[in-house]
Amino acid sequence: MKVLSLHDLKPDDSLLLTVDDGAFDQRESFERELAPFFQALEQYAGEWMPDVVEGKRRRKYSRAAVWKSLEESRDENSTNLGLDRTKWPALDMYLSLYLPPLPPELNILVHVKPLSFFSETERCREFVEMVRAWASAYPVSYASAHSTADDTLAGSPYFGRDERIARRDGFDKIYELCWLNVFGPKLVETVGRERMLSTPAHRVEALPNGCILLVTWPTAADFASDAAREAQARAHVHLRPDLDFDTVLRTLRERSAALAPVEPRFPPDLAPLLTRVVDDVAFYERQRKIAELNAWRPPEPEEWLPVDAAPPPDVEHPERVIEHYSDLAQYLVAVLQLDVPSVLEATPESLTEADFYFWHDEFRTKCFREASEEDGVPAIGAYLGEVLVRNLGGKWLPRQKLEEAQVLVGGRVWLPFVRAHRYMRSRQSLLDYSLTQLYREAERHRAPVDPGFVRRS
Numbered sequence: 001m002k003v004l005s006l007h008d009l010k011p012d013d014s015l016l017l018t019v020d021d022g023a024f025d026q027r028e029s030f031e032r033e034l035a036p037f038f039q040a041l042e043q044y045a046g047e048w049m050p051d052v053v054e055g056k057r058r059r060k061y062s063r064a065a066v067w068k069s070l071e072e073s074r075d076e077n078s079t080n081l082g083l084d085r086t087k088w089p090a091l092d093m094y095l096s097l098y099l100p101p102l103p104p105e106l107n108i109l110v111h112v113k114p115l116s117f118f119s120e121t122e123r124c125r126e127f128v129e130m131v132r133a134w135a136s137a138y139p140v141s142y143a144s145a146h147s148t149a150d151d152t153l154a155g156s157p158y159f160g161r162d163e164r165i166a167r168r169d170g171f172d173k174i175y176e177l178c179w180l181n182v183f184g185p186k187l188v189e190t191v192g193r194e195r196m197l198s199t200p201a202h203r204v205e206a207l208p209n210g211c212i213l214l215v216t217w218p219t220a221a222d223f224a225s226d227a228a229r230e231a232q233a234r235a236h237v238h239l240r241p242d243l244d245f246d247t248v249l250r251t252l253r254e255r256s257a258a259l260a261p262v263e264p265r266f267p268p269d270l271a272p273l274l275t276r277v278v279d280d281v282a283f284y285e286r287q288r289k290i291a292e293l294n295a296w297r298p299p300e301p302e303e304w305l306p307v308d309a310a311p312p313p314d315v316e317h318p319e320r321v322i323e324h325y326s327d328l329a330q331y332l333v334a335v336l337q338l339d340v341p342s343v344l345e346a347t348p349e350s351l352t353e354a355d356f357y358f359w360h361d362e363f364r365t366k367c368f369r370e371a372s373e374e375d376g377v378p379a380i381g382a383y384l385g386e387v388l389v390r391n392l393g394g395k396w397l398p399r400q401k402l403e404e405a406q407v408l409v410g411g412r413v414w415l416p417f418v419r420a421h422r423y424m425r426s427r428q429s430l431l432d433y434s435l436t437q438l439y440r441e442a443e444r445h446r447a448p449v450d451p452g453f454v455r456r457s
Contacts, residue, residue: 001052001058001060001086002086003052003054003058003084003085003086004084004085004086004087004088004090004091005090005092006090006092006111006113008090009088009090009113009114010279011278011279011283011286012113012114012115012116012283013113013114013115013116013147013148013149013150013259013283014090014111014112014113014114014115014147014148015110015111015112015113015115015117015118015127015145015146015147015148015220016109016110016111016145016146016147016148016151017108017109017110017111017131017143017144017145017180018107018108018109018110018143018144018145018157019106019107019108019109019131019134019135019138019140019143019182020107020140020141020142020143020170020171021105021106021107021140021141021142021170021184022105022106022107022108022134022135022138022139022140023104023105023106023138023139023140024097024104024105024106024138025104026099026100026104030067030070030071031063031067034066036133036134036137036138037095037106037134037137037138038063038066039133040129040130040133040134040137041130043130043133044126044127044129044130044133045126045130046123046126047089047117047123048085048089048091048112048117049061049085050083050084050085050091050093051084051085051086051087052083052084052085052086053065053066053069053081053082053083054069054081054082054083054084055068055069055070055072055073055081055082056069056072056073057069057072061083066081069081070097074099077098077099077100077101077102078096078097078098078099078102079096079097079099080094080095080096080097081094081095082094082095083095089112089113089114089117090111090112090113091110091111091112091113092109092110092111092113093108093109093110093111094108094109094110095107095108106138108134108143110145111148115147115148115220115221116221117221118219118220118221119219119221119222120219121218121219124218124219124220125218127145127180127220128180128203128213128215131143131145131180131182131213132205132207132213135182135207135209135211135213136207136208136209136211139184139185139209139210139211140182140184140211141170141171141184141186141187142170142171142181142182142183142184142187143180143181143182144178144179144180144181144182145178145179145180145220146178146179146180146220146223147179147220147223147224147259148283148284149259149282149283149284150223150224150255150259150284151178152282152284153255153258153259153284154176154255155175155176156176159175159176171187172187172190173187173190173240174187174191174236174239174240176236177214177216177232177235177236177239178216179215179216179217179220179223179232180213180214180215180216180220181213181214181215181216182207182211182212182213182214183196183211183212183214184210184211185209185210185211188210188211188212191239193206193212195238195239196212196214196239197212198238199214199235199238199239200231200234200235200238201214201215201216201231201235202215202216202217202218202231203215214235216228216231216232216235217231217232224255224256224259224260225256226253226256229249229252229253229256230249232252233245233248233249233252236248258284258287258288259284259287260287261287262287262290262291262294263290264278264290264293264294265294266293266294267297267298269436269437269440269441270298270431270434270436270437272349272352272436273352273355273356273431273434273436274293274431276352276356277289277293277356277359277431278290278293280356280359280360296431298431298432298433298434298437299432299433300441301419301433301437301438301441303414303415303416303418303419303422303438304412304413304414304415304441304442305406305412305413305415306411306412307408307411307412307413310397310406310408310413311399311404312397313397313398313399314399314400315398315399315400318396318398321396321398321405322396322398325382325385325386325396325398325405326382326386327382328375328378328379328381328382328383329346329379329382329383329385329386331375331379331382332354332376332379332380332382332383333383335379336354336357339357339361340353340354340357343383346383346386346387346390346391347387347391348387348391348436348439348440348443350387351384351387351434351435351436351439352435352436354380354383354435355430355431355434355435355436358424358430359427359430359431362427365424365427365430376424377417377420377421377423377424378402378417378420380420380423380424380435381402381405381416381417381418381419381420381421382416382417384416384419384420384435384438384439385405385407385414385416385417387435387439388407388409388414388416388439388442389407391439392409392410392439392442392443392446393409393446394407394408394409394414394442395407395408396408397413402417403415403417403418403421405417407442409442409445409446410442410445410446411445412442412445414438414442416438419433419435419438420435423435
């Protein structure tokens with residue numbers, strides 16, 4: 001039974017719900033005490049209802065599967081389970097219970113992707129009703145639902161505090177206002193019950209256990225619109241009179257601008273690589289990264305010489321040296337083949353895959369560069385040369401000094417080892433001097449070669 005991971009979908013925002021420190025009666029059985037939780041989930045989740053239970057093993061969703069998984073995962077003071085889906089929209093849901101001798105506590109984490117799934121008013125209303133039912137059954141200190149990306153930009157969950165202090169104090173004042181909020185009795189008392197109930201918002205409701213539910217806007221997906229931001233700012237400064245409305249609104253608009261879609265305008269040669277780079281960054285950084293790469297242009301490749309300026313081979317046994325280049329290239333294949341299987345094919349696409357691998361895995365790339373200076377950089381240069389030879393009809397022109405070794409393609413000779421040395425200087429140099437770009441440049445200059453030069457070489 002394969003579940004649909006959040007990572008299986010294209011890069012997109014998601015709706016994040018967190019419920020912290022929910023109170024429950026540990027003296028009751030799981031079946032009795034958690035019945036309201038699963039009843040509300042089954043009643044209101046609708047099209048994002050989980051169909052898989054993840055415990056020590058994966059099971060099709062049912063109440064019986066839930067109880068079985070909770071018992072299997074139970075240790076001396078806690079238990080937990082995951083809830084997932086096999087179909088769109090993707091769901092990553094986690095329920096954890098702390099048990100005596102720890103203070104009894106229920107925590108819920110829900111990710112539903114994409115956020116655009118919650119563009120409909122009725123679907124959002126049902127989501128709110130579900131959270132209302134949970135907060136009524138299990139009094140919380142604080143719960144919220146909001147855009148994952150915007151939540152991160154807001155500094156959640158620490159909001160600029162030291163992690164140790166933030167964990168100690170929790171959500172002890174209203175650092176941020178989300179699309180949906182449930183304030184526990186302690187926070188209600190701190191703000192003032194009457195002030196909180198008079199908040200200008202889409203929905204404000206007192207729950208029987210002293211909690212207050214507050215929803216700023218009818219739909220979650222529309223959180224970044226200017227009207228929704230104004231509503232969010234009005235509600236926030238009402239609850240925090242010490243804040244300035246214009247300042248709060250300006251900050252919210254800046255976050256909206258940071259998340260506004262930016263059209264990619266990448267150099268055609270590098271578009272496949274840069275698209276993967278953008279897809280690899282956190283979603284809240286995605287638009288900024290696109291804008292950054294739109295403004296960036298790599299330097300023109302300089303690792304080449306005109307045919308008539310190229311030094312001829314100066315080795316006694318060219319075939320042996322070329323075989324050594326092949327061995328060096330195989331070293332790179334051996335290192336990367338598990339993570340980048342396409343390197344076995346030595347195609348232009350495998351160069352792009354290698355470029356992305358080195359950019360993505362910065363730590364392993366640094367280790368590869370530092371620990372394998374004698375082998376790593378030469379292996380990259382040899383592999384680049386082999387791809388030029390195999391795919392562009394190139395010819396190795398070996399030299400005693402590795403950095404002088406050339407690959408003849410058309411009317412130019414290319415210096416793959418020089419390129420590899422520049423390539424591995426830093427993470428940015430992986431893009432500035434990508435293997436992909438040099439290959440595409442060589443491809444454009446593939447042209448008939450002076451036969452006399454080939455004979456002389």
